[in-house]
């Protein structure tokens with residue numbers, strides 16, 4: 001079957017059509033998350049929308065599932081069969097400075113958009129990592145360093161070229177296929193193969209941002225102080241807190257080896273004087289080991305989180321929280337603090353609300369509008385992966401009074417995303433309209449049927 005499918009496709013597409021064992025196959029299916037193996041029967045390296053059309057039609061005709069692969073940052077579930085379309089050759093970036101938009105191919109990463117936009121004094125509203133793919137990120141919503149000032153990144157999705165599950169090409173905008181535009185803004189999976197998107201850019205001439213590192217002995221003061229500060233935080237300021245426990249292993253750089261560190265990240269578009277005044281109470285929470293908060297060119301936003309850029313194995317879990325009152329700090333410290341018994345290298349809280357709570361004109365499927373925080377856990381030692389799901393479940397149980405009903409597909413890692421029941425119903429309808437035979441699958445977390453069931457993939 002795979003040879004027949006590959007032969008059919010080779011005659012129809014311009015890009016490479018590869019089966020296991022072919023030169024280039026391993027490279028085509030390699031994922032950023034090394035813990036997940038993608039081994040489809042056939043991999044197609046799309047070079048155009050027409051290549052994608054041929055792949056979708058062939059998958060449908062042969063009755064095999066199709067997944068889309070850009071960077072593999074969101075690859076949580078292995079692929080053992082079927083057809084994979086890789087988008088990395090769709091790498092065009094075009095900035096329209098007058099319209100303040102960028103039109104980019106499905107294989108583009110945020111770093112390329114940021115560089116092209118910077119030539120015109122503009123910036124995308126992107127995530128923490130420059131190497132994440134634009135389309136996969138936008139489809140999940142997108143919570144970045146400017147979440148509170150600028151909202152979910154998907155709020156700036158203006159249009160898309162989409163190959164539906166039946167192999168039709170549709171140009172999506174507010175005027176054409178608005179139901180699909182609504183769904184693409186956060187509905188994540190099963191909505192078609194996106195080959196190009198147009199996003200709004202912003203001018204951010206001044207930015208006061210970076211991170212503070214505090215020593216582990218001050219964790220309680222920092223967690224309590226920061227969470228209390230968020231209750232009345234400036235709406236234009238986005239902050240997040242990560243606690244990382246680095247193992248005492250030679251692979252860990254010497255200054256971090258065997259140490260626990262706290263990172264408090266801060267980003268406020270605007271002038272330095274106001275930024276410094278807003279930041280002052282946070283800077284004073286505890287003695288600062290490394291102060292890297294100051295005036296930052298918007299093109300260097302990636303320094304705020306300093307996310308890893310090289311592929312590595314990881315297990316990620318996440319949830320959304322509704323509020324911080326009623327002593328979230330004590331519960332969080334007990335469940336996930338440096339002295340808690342858990343297998344995670346890093347645990348993180350990101351402050352949301354502000355602009356993330358305001359829906360975009362025309363509406364969106366994004367989950368998390370009513371959340372105040374996102375919570376994430378990260379394991380990188382493969383020996384910890386087996387224990388990670390249960391440990392996450394225990395932590396979420398301990399945090400149940402603060403847990404939101406919804407969870408976001410970009411931020412929930414290997415867990416099932418959960419949309420509001422109304423959104424889930426509407427998403428199911430849109431998915432069925434554009435992919436009636438269920439050809440499209442995801443390498444990431446999905447939950448097509450039961451939004452409130454929880455647990456692993458639905």
Ligand SMILES: Cc1cc2nc3c(=O)[nH]c(=O)nc-3n(C[C@H](O)[C@H](O)[C@H](O)COP(=O)(O)OP(=O)(O)OC[C@H]3O[C@@H](n4cnc5c(N)ncnc54)[C@H](O)[C@@H]3O)c2cc1C
Pocket residue numbers: 032067068069070071072073074075087106126127128129131132133134135136137138139140141142143144145188189190192193194195307308410411441442443444
């Ligand atoms: C280091 C790191 C940092 C991150 N930081 C953030 C952050 O700050 N904020 C945030 O919100 N998220 C963040 N994420 C999560 C990230 O946004 C998701 O994992 C996202 O799915 C990655 O998209 P990708 O295309 O790069 O990955 P891929 O693994 O290639 O794609 C993941 C899924 O996206 C979908 N997809 C991708 N391309 C297409 C397409 N052309 N058409 C249709 N579907 C497609 C598919 O369902 C695919 O299975 C981060 C992840 C990592 C690993």
